[in-house]
Amino acid sequence: MPAIRRLSLLEALPAPLERGLEALCRQLDAFPQVVVAYSGGVDSALVAALAGDRLGERALAVTGVSPALAPHLRREASDQARWLGLRHREVPTAELADPAYTSNPEDRCYACKRELHRLLAPIAAAARGAQVLDGVNRDDLGDHRPGIRAAREFGVRSPLAEAGIDKAGVRQLSRALGLPWWDKPSQPCLASRFPYGEPISATRLARVAAAEDWLRQRGFPELRVRSQGETARIEIPAAGLTAALERLAQGELRPELVGAFRAMGFSAVALDLEGLVSGKLNRALASEPH
Numbered sequence: 001m002p003a004i005r006r007l008s009l010l011e012a013l014p015a016p017l018e019r020g021l022e023a024l025c026r027q028l029d030a031f032p033q034v035v036v037a038y039s040g041g042v043d044s045a046l047v048a049a050l051a052g053d054r055l056g057e058r059a060l061a062v063t064g065v066s067p068a069l070a071p072h073l074r075r076e077a078s079d080q081a082r083w084l085g086l087r088h089r090e091v092p093t094a095e096l097a098d099p100a101y102t103s104n105p106e107d108r109c110y111a112c113k114r115e116l117h118r119l120l121a122p123i124a125a126a127a128r129g130a131q132v133l134d135g136v137n138r139d140d141l142g143d144h145r146p147g148i149r150a151a152r153e154f155g156v157r158s159p160l161a162e163a164g165i166d167k168a169g170v171r172q173l174s175r176a177l178g179l180p181w182w183d184k185p186s187q188p189c190l191a192s193r194f195p196y197g198e199p200i201s202a203t204r205l206a207r208v209a210a211a212e213d214w215l216r217q218r219g220f221p222e223l224r225v226r227s228q229g230e231t232a233r234i235e236i237p238a239a240g241l242t243a244a245l246e247r248l249a250q251g252e253l254r255p256e257l258v259g260a261f262r263a264m265g266f267s268a269v270a271l272d273l274e275g276l277v278s279g280k281l282n283r284a285l286a287s288e289p290h
Contacts, residue, residue: 004085007053011176021173023163028054033130035123036061037116037156038088039069040077042184043167044135046174047159051133052086060130061086062123064093064116067205068189072213080181091119096202101191104200106146106285108191113147117154132156138166144282185222186278193226195281207264214260218253220244224276230267238275245271 013021028034028051036048038061051059063069063077074090081088093115095101101111117132124130134151136158141148151158160170174182190205204227211225211232224235236244247253248271261269274280 004052004056005049005083007049007177009176010178013172013176017165017169017172020163020165020169024050024159024165025054027157027159027162031055031131031133033058033124033127034060035120035127035130035132037120037132037134037151038063038077038081039135040073040080041135041187042174042181043137043160043170045077045080045179045181046170046177047133047135048081048086049084049174049177049179052084057087058130059087060123060127061088062120063088063090064119065090066093066095067202067209068095068112068191068200070187070190070209070212072216073187076181076184083180089123091123093119096200102200104191104194104196104198106144106196108146108196108200110146110150112189112191113150114153117151117156120156121154134158136161137170138164143279144285188278192279192281193224195226195228196284198227198229207266210264211261211266214257214264222276226272226281227266230265231270232261232266232268233270233272235272235274235276235280241273241275 034051034055036044036051036059038044038048040063048059048061061081063074065074078088095112095115098111098115101108101115120132124132132154134156136145136148136151137160141161165173171182190208191200193208194200194204208225208227212223215223215225215234220236222237226233226235234248248257258269
């Protein structure tokens with residue numbers, strides 16, 4: 001196993017963020033052993049990187065693998081862990097066997113995280129009672145995140161949120177510490193591409209993954225392919241919509257795109273003129289009583 005990459009600040013931080021980093025490091029230093037729920041996203045990667053830096057071999061990063069994890073993100077998580085010199089494991093998760101997940105209710109993420117932490121708990125126990133950590137940041141606490149409830153039920157700690165660090169702070173810290181993925185786009189799991197109430201299956205997840213990979217290979221690094229019934233609705237960041245319209249709707253790529261998506265099993269393809277909005281499908285929850 002390669003040596004843990006030692007981290008140091010490459011640029012100055014604003015005083016509040018510097019205090020947040022100090023609080024985060026104090027938290028990590030207090031744990032004899034940790035297991036980090038590590039997806040490879042910017043948030044959990046920062047927690048894992050700092051845990052490895054502070055605790056060395058006493059830190060273990062674990063990635064839950066299921067059809068809802070896009071294949072390229074699984075590869076990136078592995079590559080990042082290798083770059084950092086982290087101890088890293090993958091564990092297969094079985095949320096697709098749970099109707100509370102596959103029926104896609106509003107709290108689907110609760111069932112998903114419950115399955116993940118059900119698997120992480122014995123791994124932590126075997127590591128002499130290691131503390132399980134996740135990458136929840138301060139901004140997440142004000143969003144629709146049912147998975148946080150499942151994590152709390154298993155005693156999981158969220159050092160970023162506890163240190164008052166938000167998403168912008170995570171990116172700024174990651175850049176200052178020299179993590180090359182500091183500006184990596186947010187990539188929620190593939191299940192987030194389906195409106196609540198539409199069933200989720202391995203086949204439908206694989207279809208979305210293939211569609212997004214097709215577009216990514218053609219120069220669209222940040223996107224979502226929402227699956228609404230049998231229709232694929234493509235979301236591209238608003239800043240790139242004009243160019244996307246020219247390429248996808250008016251250019252030579254249009255018939256190739258339609259043919260490829262039809263071959264994947266979609267009956268129709270649309271481009272969302274509003275652009276990419278993270279969590280857009282949660283809008284359906286705003287008008288419903290809770």
